[in-house]
Amino acid sequence: MNIDMIVIAQVIAVLGLAIGGSVLLASLNYPRHIRHALQSYAYAKLLLAAAFLIAAFRDGMATEFLVPLANGLASAAMSLNYVAVLRMQNKRTPPRLAESAGVLVAVACFLALRISPDDLNLVRAISSLVGxxxxxxxxxxxxxxxxxxGVAHYxxxxLIVVNLLALVVRIWANAAQIGPSDNLAISDAVERGVYAVIFLSNIIGAIIFLLMASDEFNKELQVLANTDGLTGVLTRRRFLELAEIEFRRAKRYGRPLSLLIIDIDRFKAINDRAGHxxxxxxxxxxxxxxxxxxxPEDSIGRLGGEEFAILLPESDLEAGERIAExxxxxxxxxxxxxxxxxxLAVTCSVGGVTLSPxxxxxASLIEQSxxxxxxxxxxxRNRVHFAKAAA
Structure with a gap:
């Protein structure tokens, strides 16, 4: 590795350490699954920084051990990026993926160097292929x-596709020259290009990933604002917003619509006898x-206490009574x-109304229901009653 490549590797390493540490600190302010995603992303940056530090200072040292270690760390970092994306979506992640990827690549690179000690092109091809x-x-x-x-995800x-193309070029350049090469890549231009892409991706990628985290956080806040904490159904405010939209649609196009209000019978006695x-x-x-x-098209919301409301689009009087019963x-x-x-006996009473001209x-539907x-x-109690059409 020549002097300019060493400097670039050192800069990438320092940048990775700074970004990894910053993202780790930022992750503390987010909910659990977003925090775990950011932590995985931060660990990926720290591992990549370690890999480039080893690459920058390995000259004249135990190449047969340091080169596999550096490539193993880089592959583990790649796998953690994938884990971060999965965790951002609250998906299950493959167990010990980073450890497995890092060890397998390190062993493969070690064996490659044992076969051809003076050939780094095969090592680079292996690690680039995994990456x-x-x-x-x-x-x-x-x-x-x-x-x-959204925009941040695209x-x-x-950016990932650009990195992928850079690695494909690197694979092609190194695979074409597998054999002794004085520990140099076939093309310094290719190697510099790959390093440049990694350098820019470290900066831009971190910003975009934080934007993704903010986007997920805003979605979670929206869900919390619209969802009742105890039951998981819609809050009163959100239910009335959606119901108003559905009411206007039904009135405009002359479509049937039914509304149910459900109340738990003698709920105060249940609380008094069994506790809150x-x-x-x-x-x-x-x-x-x-x-x-x-x-799926129906909506349910908690109006307050033990009272719920259910909106039934495309449901006339007969369908509404059937569903309510x-x-x-x-x-x-x-x-x-x-x-x-x-x-204790737990029953409910249901009041309903069907939209009429x-x-x-x-509000008139709510009042009649x-x-x-x-x-x-x-x-x-413990029965269904539907109101007659408004006079």
């Missing part, structure tokens, strides 16, 4: 498989039971088992 394989799967993950990908994927933690279990069980009986019966059967733990706002709920309560 290219990891870059390929990362590019596929970012550009094709990532759910909800930018990152494009058990009451929370009942609320969550009712929400789960409702959700499992709905279609199915939900009521399933709650009595499945959640009733939970109530039996405390010798007389409804001029979603609420009145129907109280009618179901007055008639003995």
């Amino acid at each position: 290219a394989a990891f870059l390929l799967v990362i590019a596929v993950e970012l550009l094709l498989l990532y759910q909800g990908r 930018m990152s994927g494009g 933690p058990f009451g929370d279990r009942v609320i969550k069980a009712v929400a789960d039971c409702c959700a499992t009986n709905l279609r 199915r939900i009521r019966a399933n709650i009595e059967r499945s959640v009733g088992v939970l109530g039996a733990e405390k010798a 007389d409804h001029d706002s979603f 609420d009145a129907a709920l109280y009618e179901a309560k007055d008639r003995g």
Whole structure:
């Protein structure tokens, strides 16, 4: 390795250490799966920095051990980049992928040097081939498989493709000259080009990956803002927003729409006799039971306390009554088992209404459905009652 390549390797190493440390510190401010993704990315930068430090200072030292070590560390760093992308999506990661990749490449490079001690082209071809394989799967993950990908993901994927092309050129250049070569790559221009790409990718890639982390964090905040913490259904605010949109669509195109309001019967008595933690279990069980009986196009939200609302697009009076009765019966059967733990009966009353030409706002649907709920309560609870069309 000539003097200018040594300087470039040293700069890449220092830059990798700085970026790795900075990303590790930044990761502390993020939720668990995003934090783990950033930590994997930071460790990848630190391993790559170590690899380039070894490459920069190995001249005149134990080449047969340091070269395999450097290439093993670089391959482990590549695999951690893939792990970081998977963790950013909260996907399962292959166990001990970094350790396996690093050891396998180090052993392969060591054997290559044992076969041909003066040939580094084969070593470079091996490590570049493994690196290219990891870059390929990362590019596929970012550009094709990532759910909800945005500009940052396409930018990152494009950068990965540039790195992949650089490694393909490096593989071709070294594979074409496998054999004794005085420890030099066939083309200094190719090697400098690869180092330049790695240098720029360290800077740009870190910025883009942090943008991806921020994007995921914003999505998580959006989910938290729109989701009830206890039950996992929509919050009252988000449900009313979606319901208003669906109401306007149904009115504009003359499509059927039904609204259900569900209330747990005698819930105060359940809390008083079994305690609030058990009451929370009942609320969550009712929400789960409702959700499992709905279609993908339906929406459920928690209006407050033990009261839920369900919006049923494309459902007329007959369909709305059928769905409401199915939900009521399933709650009595499945959640009733939970109530039996405390010798309590857990049932629900359901009030419903179907959209008619007389409804001029979603608030009028809520009002009528609420009145129907109280009618179901007055008639003995644990029943379904649908309101008549507005006068």
